[in-house]
Amino acid sequence: MTTRNSAVWRWPIMLALLTVFGLLSALLGEGGVWWPLSWLALASPLVAIGACLAAGIDRTARH
Amino acid sequence: MVVHKWTSLACTAFLLVICLTGLPLIFREEISDWLDDSSSRAELPADAPSADIDDLVAEARRRHPDMIVAAILIDDAKPQVVVWMASSWADFQDAGRRRFIKFDSRTGQVLGESGSGKSPGAAFVDWMLHLHADLFVGLGGELFLGVIGLLFVAAVVSGVVLYGPFMRKLAFGAVRQGQGSRIRWLDLHNLLGIVTLSWALVVGVTGVVNELTTPLFALWQRTDLRAVLAAQAGTPPTVPELSSLQAALAAVRGAMPDRFATSAAFPGSPYGTPHHYLIWTKGTTPLTARLLTPVMVDAHTGELREILTLPWYLRALEVSRPLHFGDYGGLPLKVIWALLDVVTITVLASGLYLWLSKRRQRDQVEVEAGRG
Structure with missing residues (x-):
C-alpha cells in the first residue's frame, strides 16, 4: 500500500494547527471560553496518541 | 538521516535532564505553596x-x-x-x-x-531550576544549554524531514506489532514525535530565547537605556536624600491607571539607573500581564521622567516565557504541559534505544561477517 503525500501529512498538519491554536488562545484570549478551548486543542495530540495505540491493540487482539 | 542522528545524539543526554527537571518546574508555584x-x-x-x-x-x-x-x-x-x-x-x-x-x-x-x-520548597525548586537552566554555572551554562536547545530544534526539524518518506507505506499512527521491539519502538518514536511536533518546537525555541535573557537585558541597558539617560544628562540630583518610593509608585499609578507595579529597582542598581527608581509595570489581560513596561521616576525629586518602550527582542523574550513555562492557562494547562513533556521524554528515550539497538545489530553483523 502506498499512501499519497497529502494523506501522510493530513493528520500531522491538523494536529500542528490545533496545537498552535491552543497555545495562542489561552495567551491572547481574555479568559472566558478561551481557556477550555486551549485545553481541548492542546490535548488533541494526547488524544491522537491514545487513539492510535488503542487501535493498534485492537488490531493485535483481532489477529 | 545523518543530521537527525547527530543532532539528536549530541543533545539527548542534556535534553533528558532538561525534560525531567522541567516536569516539577511546571508546578513550581504549587510545590512552593505546598511545601512552604x-x-x-x-x-x-x-x-x-x-x-x-x-x-x-x-x-x-x-x-x-x-x-x-x-x-x-x-x-x-x-x-x-x-x-x-x-x-x-x-x-x-x-x-x-x-x-x-x-x-x-x-x-x-x-x-x-x-x-x-x-525553606525546603524554595530549595527544591532552586535546585531543579539550576539543573534546568544553567547547570549551576551561571551565564556559561545558560548559553551552553541554549546551544543544546538549538540542536534539539534541528533534531526535530530533521526528524520531520525523515517522517514523510518513511510513512509513505504506512497508515498514520500505525504501530506495527509482532515484528520485534525495534520496529514497535520505531513506530512509536515516529507517532509520538510527529503529534507533539509543534509543541516541542515552540517549547524548544522559546527555551533558547529564555537562555538569552542575560545578554538581551545587558544589550538593552547598554543601548536604549543608556541613550535615555544621556538625553537626561545635565540634571544631577539636587537633593541628596531619596524621595518616597510610595509616592513614586503613586505617580506611576496616576499616569498608568490600568497597570500594576510589580517591582522597583533602587537608584544605583546594576539593573537600573543611577538616579531613578526603575519601576516595572504589568497589564491586566493575560498577554499584557507578560508585557512589562518600565517607568523611570526621579529618585530625588519624585518626578515621573520617562515611560520606556522595550525593544522587539525584549518583547520576544517576554512572550517566550509563558509559551515555555505553560503557566498561563490554569492548572489544566499545566497538566497538559506535563503530559506533553512526558511524551517528549519518551521520544528522546526511544530515539536513544533505536540508536543503541541499531549499533548492536551492526556489531553482530560485523562479528558474523568476521566469523564467515
Whole structure:
C-alpha cells in the first residue's frame, strides 16, 4: 500500500494547527471560553496518541 | 538521516535532564505553596488597606543598617512585598549573596527573611531550576544549554524531514506489532514525535530565547537605556536624600491607571539607573500581564521622567516565557504541559534505544561477517 503525500501529512498538519491554536488562545484570549478551548486543542495530540495505540491493540487482539 | 542522528545524539543526554527537571518546574508555584506553609499570614478582608512601602523599606534598613536596599517586589497574587538587600551592588549581582525580607503588604508584619535557612520548597525548586537552566554555572551554562536547545530544534526539524518518506507505506499512527521491539519502538518514536511536533518546537525555541535573557537585558541597558539617560544628562540630583518610593509608585499609578507595579529597582542598581527608581509595570489581560513596561521616576525629586518602550527582542523574550513555562492557562494547562513533556521524554528515550539497538545489530553483523 502506498499512501499519497497529502494523506501522510493530513493528520500531522491538523494536529500542528490545533496545537498552535491552543497555545495562542489561552495567551491572547481574555479568559472566558478561551481557556477550555486551549485545553481541548492542546490535548488533541494526547488524544491522537491514545487513539492510535488503542487501535493498534485492537488490531493485535483481532489477529 | 545523518543530521537527525547527530543532532539528536549530541543533545539527548542534556535534553533528558532538561525534560525531567522541567516536569516539577511546571508546578513550581504549587510545590512552593505546598511545601512552604505561609499560614502565619493574617486573615484580613480582601479590601484591607496596604501598608506604606516606605515603612517596609525603613524597617528593612533598620534590621540591616549595613546593607543597601536594592529592589522591591510586589506580589500581585499574594498580599506580600519582598525587599531585596545586599552588602554592596557587586554582592547584589551574586544570587548567593542577596538577602531578602518578606513582608505582609497589608499589616507590614515580617513574614520571613533569608538567612534563616532556605525553606525546603524554595530549595527544591532552586535546585531543579539550576539543573534546568544553567547547570549551576551561571551565564556559561545558560548559553551552553541554549546551544543544546538549538540542536534539539534541528533534531526535530530533521526528524520531520525523515517522517514523510518513511510513512509513505504506512497508515498514520500505525504501530506495527509482532515484528520485534525495534520496529514497535520505531513506530512509536515516529507517532509520538510527529503529534507533539509543534509543541516541542515552540517549547524548544522559546527555551533558547529564555537562555538569552542575560545578554538581551545587558544589550538593552547598554543601548536604549543608556541613550535615555544621556538625553537626561545635565540634571544631577539636587537633593541628596531619596524621595518616597510610595509616592513614586503613586505617580506611576496616576499616569498608568490600568497597570500594576510589580517591582522597583533602587537608584544605583546594576539593573537600573543611577538616579531613578526603575519601576516595572504589568497589564491586566493575560498577554499584557507578560508585557512589562518600565517607568523611570526621579529618585530625588519624585518626578515621573520617562515611560520606556522595550525593544522587539525584549518583547520576544517576554512572550517566550509563558509559551515555555505553560503557566498561563490554569492548572489544566499545566497538566497538559506535563503530559506533553512526558511524551517528549519518551521520544528522546526511544530515539536513544533505536540508536543503541541499531549499533548492536551492526556489531553482530560485523562479528558474523568476521566469523564467515
